[in-house]
Every structure is written in structure tokens, then in C-alpha cells.
Amino acid sequence: MPTVTITVNGNTVSRAVEGRTLLVHFLREQLGLTGTHVGCDTSQCGACVVLVDGRSIKSCTMLAAQADGREVTTIEGLAAADGTLHPMQAAFRQHHGLQYGFCTPGMVMSAVELARTTPHLTEQAVRDGLEGNICRCTGYHNIVKAILAGAEAMQVEPVAQAAE
Amino acid sequence: MYDFDYLRPTTVADAVALLAQRSEAKFLAGGQTLLPTLKQRLAQPEAVIDLSRIAALQGIREDGDALVIGAMTLHADVAASALVLRVIPALAALAGEIGDRQVRNRGTLGGSISNNDPAADYPGAVLGLGATIETDRRSIAADDFFTGMFETALDPGEIVTSVRFPVPQRAAYRKFPNPASRYATAGVFVARTVDGVRVAVTGAGATVFRVPAIEDALAADFSPAALTGITVDDDGLNSDIHASAAYRAHLIMVLARRAVAAIS
Numbered sequence A: 001m002p003t004v005t006i007t008v009n010g011n012t013v014s015r016a017v018e019g020r021t022l023l024v025h026f027l028r029e030q031l032g033l034t035g036t037h038v039g040c041d042t043s044q045c046g047a048c049v050v051l052v053d054g055r056s057i058k059s060c061t062m063l064a065a066q067a068d069g070r071e072v073t074t075i076e077g078l079a080a081a082d083g084t085l086h087p088m089q090a091a092f093r094q095h096h097g098l099q100y101g102f103c104t105p106g107m108v109m110s111a112v113e114l115a116r117t118t119p120h121l122t123e124q125a126v127r128d129g130l131e132g133n134i135c136r137c138t139g140y141h142n143i144v145k146a147i148l149a150g151a152e153a154m155q156v157e158p159v160a161q162a163a164e
Numbered sequence B: 001m002y003d004f005d006y007l008r009p010t011t012v013a014d015a016v017a018l019l020a021q022r023s024e025a026k027f028l029a030g031g032q033t034l035l036p037t038l039k040q041r042l043a044q045p046e047a048v049i050d051l052s053r054i055a056a057l058q059g060i061r062e063d064g065d066a067l068v069i070g071a072m073t074l075h076a077d078v079a080a081s082a083l084v085l086r087v088i089p090a091l092a093a094l095a096g097e098i099g100d101r102q103v104r105n106r107g108t109l110g111g112s113i114s115n116n117d118p119a120a121d122y123p124g125a126v127l128g129l130g131a132t133i134e135t136d137r138r139s140i141a142a143d144d145f146f147t148g149m150f151e152t153a154l155d156p157g158e159i160v161t162s163v164r165f166p167v168p169q170r171a172a173y174r175k176f177p178n179p180a181s182r183y184a185t186a187g188v189f190v191a192r193t194v195d196g197v198r199v200a201v202t203g204a205g206a207t208v209f210r211v212p213a214i215e216d217a218l219a220a221d222f223s224p225a226a227l228t229g230i231t232v233d234d235d236g237l238n239s240d241i242h243a244s245a246a247y248r249a250h251l252i253m254v255l256a257r258r259a260v261a262a263i264s
């Protein structure tokens, strides 16, 4: 079995994995980070989105072995050590960007990447950027509102981002 | 998913050698097709050979009058490349419309064309621009590369290393995306080059194909009006829950006119 060394939310961990172990199973089952969800398991829904070297990816469609040597950020890695929510998390709460919340971790991770990489986010850019994230409650309206607000807050609160 | 040995060579030669040693092994690019296939147990390779740490398969560069893109280049990186945007903007736009952000952050040019999904976007650009596919052992013209549904001219164990796109005078791609997956229900790539006009259609047939009737009409008069009266025979086009063959034949002409309008 290959051994992988991955930096997850700032902590470097080494574990033996099977070749077939998916990154999402590595995170949930080996590290106990159950904030990353499996919705469809067919690369469509985005509930499993995490950041690898800062880029959003579907962790149900990446092997743990492919993440060897990389930096992974999951939803658990966003809040500051004292529990202060990341501006994007705070915006989701404030704007009620969730209904039953299963898609939320993936939505927030996609949103963080979108906000960091797209200057001057527009509503259309958010909607296009969420192509890979499905909310089966269809609560997109508030999710889009939350992301626009979260992106703005991220511009003015760089300290919270550094906490990741 | 059945288990397999995971191997990660750092040179093309090692990757080819590792594959040759195994009775059944698969190259892994971004895994955006291969991993879903393995999850469904549609294949049971004994080994999976990850190409992602082979430096020679990476990168985008200009070489004379061509743009050379490494097989492992991500869709997101082609879409955002200042060089691609300057030299062949239609190619950057095409890459930026593939699937979703997360797929574009993992999916690769080499994986897309090796897989040759009938609804994939890149084959449209590769054939439409008359590109050349470079492998570990030879160069293959796009006209000879896409041989059938999920089939290419690649030999077993042959690795695509890069694709050489000749720079056109102008080019445009228009697709009618499946609203769920973004794969092309039909997509038309039109290129004006010094050697003439090339038109490639993806999504509509078993594999990407050229349409000589449209090319000839545009060679005589490069304008949407030149396409009036031209029709594509729907015989042999795909018919599925998303669209009938007749509808796809209609879409091809609509998309061709839109692509031409964008660059005439």
C-alpha cells in the first residue's frame, strides 16, 4: 500500500492507503473530517468539494494518492483557531445560504476559491462558478447572496483568510 | 472500485515501461473520466499509472506558428492562459466552457482527446484547427486521430505527450451544452487558416467529423449568409434522450452560423 503525506488544514499527516482510496474517504474515514460530504459519488453534485493547493476539486473524483505532497483545505480548516467563522461561513449564516445544509460545505469551499480568484464577483459569475455544486433544496438565491457578501467581506478581512 | 497498484513515474519512458510490464494497466491523467469508470467497475486494471508528476507533459508554449500544449495541462489553465487567450482565444474559451470549475481544475487535454467521448469539446478544436497529436513515438494528424466512439488511433500503451495547434487567422467555437453536464449536445468549431476553412462538429455523431459542404461554402464566401440552404444529413447522427438526430442536424447549422458570425 502506498504511503501518502498530505498537509490537511495545516497539519501534515502520513498514512498508508489503498491505491483505490478516494481523497474524500481518506478525509472522512482516516482523519475523521466528516465535514466533507458524499452526495452523488458520481462527480456531479459538489458536496465533496475541497481545495487542493488552493484549487477547488471534487474529492470523490481524486485518489488520496494523487494528493500526496499537496495541501488540502476542508471546511474544518476555514474557521480561526478560536472558532471565529471564516467570512464566507459567516455570510452563509447571515444570509441563510442553506436549507438542510448537506451541500453547504462544498458550496462554501467552491465559494472561497471563486472569491479568491475572481476580482469583482458579479451575480452572473457566482451562478456560473456554482455550475459544479448542486443544492437539491434549490436554495440558490440565498447562496448567491451569501457568496457575494462573503466575497466582499474577504476583501476587507484578510486576517481571517490568513488563519487558514 | 476494485483495488489496483498505484504507480507514479516521473518520465514518459518510465510510464511506457511500467505499462508494458503489466497485463492490464491504465494511464491516469486527472481521473475525471477514469475514476468514475473504475467506480462503476467497468474496468479492472491491475495498475494505474499516474501521469501527473511527469514534467514533460506539462506546459503551454508558442513554437513558430503553432501553440504547443502539454497533454497534462488542465482545462482551467488553458482557459486562463494569457498566451492561449492572445494566440487562439477560441481555444481558451472552449476550455473555459468544459463542465464546471472542479472538472476544469482536474481534467486534462490529453485525457479528453485520448478518451474521445463523442460529446467532448476538445476534439472539436483539435480537428477544427488541424492540430497534430504528439505521442511518445510519433506524430498523428487530427484527421487520422479520432477513429470512432471512444476510439482513437493510439496504440495500446501509447502516451499523448502534447498537441500542436497551428495558429489560425480566426476561429470560433459554439456549442449547445447539455444543461446538466455541459457536454456538447452539438458543438461546431470553425477556423479560418491560410490553407482555407476547416469546420469540425462534435457531440452530434459517433465521433468528431468535418463538414466539407460548410467548408466549401465558407471558402467561397465567409459569412453566415453563405450557409443559407445548406443542410446536414441526419443519417448516422446521435439520437438519445437529449436530442434526436434531426434536431442535432438542425443545431449544427445554427451553431455554424453563430460561429461564423462571431468571426466574420
Ligand SMILES: Cc1cc2nc3c(=O)[nH]c(=O)nc-3n(C[C@H](O)[C@H](O)[C@H](O)COP(=O)(O)OP(=O)(O)OC[C@H]3O[C@@H](n4cnc5c(N)ncnc54)[C@H](O)[C@@H]3O)c2cc1C
Pocket: A043, A044, B026, B027, B028, B029, B030, B031, B032, B033, B034, B035, B051, B071, B072, B097, B098, B099, B100, B103, B106, B107, B108, B109, B110, B111, B112, B114, B115, B119, B120, B121, B122, B158, B159, B160, B161, B181, B182, B183, B184
Ligand atoms: C461532471 C463532469 C462534466 C464534464 N463536462 C464536460 C464537458 O462539458 N465537455 C467536455 O469535453 N468534457 C467534459 N467532462 C470530461 C472532462 O473534460 C475530462 O477532461 C475528461 O473526462 C478526461 O478526464 P481526464 O483528463 O481527467 O483523464 P482521465 O480520466 O484520467 O483519463 C481518461 C482516459 O484517457 C487515458 N489517458 C489520459 N491521459 C492520457 C495520455 N496523455 N495519453 C494516453 N492516454 C491517456 C486514460 O488512460 C483514460 O483511459 C466532464 C467530466 C465530468 C466529471
Ligand code: FES
Pocket: A037, A038, A039, A040, A041, A042, A043, A044, A045, A046, A047, A048, A049, A058, A059, A060, A061
Ligand atoms: S459526491 Fe463528489 S461530486 Fe457528488
